[in-house]
Amino acid sequence: MRIHLLVADDDPHIRELLRFILEKEGYVPHEAEDGEQAMRILENEQVHLAVIDVMMPGKTGLELCEEIRRHHDIPVILLTAKGEIDDKEKGFLSGTDDYMVKPFEPKELLFRIRALLRRYQLVSSETIKLGRTMIDRRSYEIHIDGDTLVLPLKEFELLSHLASNPGRIFTRDQLLQAIWGADYEGDSRTIDVHIKRLRERFHDRPEDFVITTVRGLGYKLEVTEP
Template identity: 80%
Template sequence: MRIHLLIADDDPHIRELLRFIFKKEGYVVFEAEDGGQASRIMENELIHLAVVDVMMPAKDGLELCREIREHYDIPVMMLTAKGEIEDKEKGFHSGTDDYLVKPFEPKELLFRVRALLRRYQMVSSEEIRLNDTLIDRKSYEVKIGGESIVIPLKEFELLAQLAANPGRIFTREQLIRLIWGADYEGGSRTIDVHIKRLRERFADRSDDFVITTIRGLGYKLEVRGS
């Protein structure tokens, strides 16, 4: 099956460049000149990944990203001229998986897109493998080198969420909503406590992955040696 990509950018020159880059790699490309048109395409076409500009008329990229997060289970890359840390923070808070600043190297864009597509395929898997560590979503077990480790349910769900999206930054608010639910009344401090427990639990058991704190944003899991 060929991969369908959506480009949402109001600059026709950027759309032309992206169309050339992606079609050369064999991707099917859909184009939108604003966020509203992108939403309509999403409603009518099967899209596997969206490349979204931040500053667009009708509906900006942040709003579009939040909409995609709410209704679709696909990776999103923000491609924008806004490169300040505050802009990146807004992008990740809206739910983007990756953030690339213009001007960009086409080669870097392509390997980031491939990485996002690989992560997305991992999300739908019942088993997540991080080198010698296996996270089994059916049995709620973590296996390291054949040894089975049973951990508390919320810790497991938190680890599985991060591991299914290696490299993706999740804010504390996103993790609360994903693991505990939108109606959870506890604070985001809950995430910090569970992350601390996960780190302590696996510190002497596995070198396959590390959970990294992204200051001012949240957390991400990185696979070592990848």
Template identity: 70%
Template sequence: MRIRVLAADDDPSIRELLRLTLSMEGYVVLEAEDGEKASRICETEQVHLAIVDVMMPGKDGLELCREIREHYDIPIILLTAKDQLEDKEQGYLAGTDDYVAKPFEPKELLFRIKALLRRYRLVSAETIRLGSVEIDRKGYEIRIEGEPVTIPLREFELLAQLASQPGRIYTREQLIGLIWGADYEGDARTVDVHVKRLRERFSDRKEDFVIATIRGLGYKLEVKDE
């Protein structure tokens, strides 16, 4: 199966660069010059990864990113001429997986695409392996070096969610929605409490993975052998 990549950018030269770079690597490129066309492509075509420009007429990249994240489980890379911290924050809050500032090196973009596709393949796996730690998502069981370990359900679900896409930044609000549900009425800081417990519980497994705090945004799981 050939990977189909949506390239949404209102700059024809950027779309051409993306088309040539990705086509040479064997990807199928679906081009959109604005957010509205990109939405229609997502509705009618199978898309495995989206590269989205932030500044587009009509529906901008942040709005498109939020829409994709709501309806499709695919990796997203935001492209932008801006490289300020607040712009990155808005991108991650919208649900992007990665953020690349223009001008970009085609080889670097390819590295990022391949890394994201590897991470997303873990999402469908019933068993996630983080070094010596195995997470059995179907059986709700964790094994360390083959030995079963029992932890509370919310902690299990939080760890499994973070581990399903290593390197992806999740905001507290996103994790609340995914783990506790949209109708949860408690404080989003409950995520901090559960992350702290997970860190304490797996403090001797830092050679396998760590849960990193991204200041002002949320958390991501880092696999140490990557």
């Protein structure tokens, strides 16, 4: 199966460069010069990953990323000329999986594309494999080296949600809305409590995955590379 990538950038030279390096690697690029055109492509084509420029006319890359998160389950890499930490924070809060500052090395972009596609492939089915830890979303069970672990429902859903988006940073509010729903009246400390419990349960599985605190932002689950 050939991998289809969305390239959204209002700079035709960047699009031409990306088309060249992606086609050379065997990918099928779909080009958009703004956010609206990018959404039309996503609605009509099967896209496996999106590379998006932040500064575009009309719908910005951040707005496009947020819209992709609402309607599509694909990894996103944001490209921007801005490298300040505040800009990166906005990018990750919009839901991006990765962030690259222009000018960038084409080889590094390819490395990151491959890494994201590999991670998403790990979680594309009803089971999520994290090293020797397997999450079964059908039976709500965790299987580790032949043993079965049953978690409280909210802990399972939280772990499954983080593991379904490896490397992606989630704020506490995003996790509350995803797991407890928009009507939940509790506060974000609920997330901290459940993360603490998950870390205690899986403290002996660092070779499979770790749940990392991203200061000032939230949490992410990182799969230990083989």
